[in-house]
Amino acid sequence: MSELNLILLGPPGAGKGTQAERLRDEFELPHISTGDILRQAVADGTELGQTAKGYMDSGELVPDEVIIGVIIERLGEDDARDGFLLDGFPRTIGQADALADALGGLDRSLTAVLLIEVPDEEIVKRISGRRVNPESGRIYHVDYDPPREEGVDDVDGTPLIQREDDKPETVRNRLAVYHEQTAPLVAYYDDQGLLHRFDGTAAPNEVAGHIRATISTLRREEEI
Ligand code: AMP
Numbered sequence: 001m002s003e004l005n006l007i008l009l010g011p012p013g014a015g016k017g018t019q020a021e022r023l024r025d026e027f028e029l030p031h032i033s034t035g036d037i038l039r040q041a042v043a044d045g046t047e048l049g050q051t052a053k054g055y056m057d058s059g060e061l062v063p064d065e066v067i068i069g070v071i072i073e074r075l076g077e078d079d080a081r082d083g084f085l086l087d088g089f090p091r092t093i094g095q096a097d098a099l100a101d102a103l104g105g106l107d108r109s110l111t112a113v114l115l116i117e118v119p120d121e122e123i124v125k126r127i128s129g130r131r132v133n134p135e136s137g138r139i140y141h142v143d144y145d146p147p148r149e150e151g152v153d154d155v156d157g158t159p160l161i162q163r164e165d166d167k168p169e170t171v172r173n174r175l176a177v178y179h180e181q182t183a184p185l186v187a188y189y190d191d192q193g194l195l196h197r198f199d200g201t202a203a204p205n206e207v208a209g210h211i212r213a214t215i216s217t218l219r220r221e222e223e224i
Contacts, residue, residue: 003083003108003111004027004029004084004215005103005110006085006110006111006215007090007112007189008116009113009114010118011118011120011174011175011178011182012123012127012171012174012175012178013123013130013171014117014118014123015200016088016116017035018204019116019208023085023215026212027083027085029082029085030077030079030084032071032075032084032085032087032089033087033088034067034070034071034086034088035087037070037071037074038067039056048066048070052066057165057170059165059171059173060173060177061091061092061177061181064092064098067089068098071089071095072098072102075102075103076106083111090185091181091182091185092181092182092185093184093185093188096189110189110194111218112194112214113185113189113196114198115195115196115197116200116207117197117199118201122201124172125143126144127171128162128171129143130162130166131147131160131162133156133158133160134158134161135156135158136155136156136158138155147160196214198210
């Protein structure tokens with residue numbers, strides 16, 4: 001397969017980031033996370049960050065016209081020439097159409113959309129227990145992956161915080177936004193024959209195994 005142009009789709013907290021890190025290492029693809037790009041922009045105090053912050057803190061989506069240009073530009077960088085792994089984009093039909101246009105203009109197309117499914121209740125449990133080292137970005141979970149000493153990073157002792165948008169009421173809003181604005185992409189990509197579904201309640205290794213098998217099958221099909 002010449003290119004591996006992949007999208008990871010699914011609600012916040014489905015494990016897209018975890019899977020993306022594994023796929024990145026295995027297939028040598030750049031992991032392009034819009035959430036990470038926007039959080040970095042907020043931390044750097046750039047114009048993009050200043051625009052995005054209010055939306056992010058309340059769990060709303062940043063407007064399409066703000067995010068689309070950023071991602072299209074990122075996809076044009078050298079390391080994305082042979083493929084990419086989009087995590088958190090597209091999140092609306094407008095974004096998906098813009099992505100298709102941009103790829104089409106470069107004579108490229110999507111290889112597959114990997115949908116990681118997790119029920120809402122499980123998402124709320126996962127996200128509201130998440131704690132982050134604000135310096136390094138290292139992530140823990142109060143039940144599933146607790147630090148050795150409560151509230152403190154194992155590696156450098158930095159006090160852990162809860163991200164503003166990980167607070168339970170914001171998580172509920174993020175889920176509502178997902179169902180309203182992002183879930184329509186499931187049918188959108190299914191209609192194009194691109195969608196592959198994965199049970200995100202399984203252990204991360206198991207999910208990774210299923211995704212790997214799907215990518216191998218896609219590659220074999222292309223060789224035939
Ligand atoms: P994430 O870490 O992917 O859940 O993203 C965190 C927040 O960044 C979201 O709740 C949105 O406010 C914003 N965001 C990330 N990706 C997008 C996108 N593709 N479109 C609009 N807003 C986004």
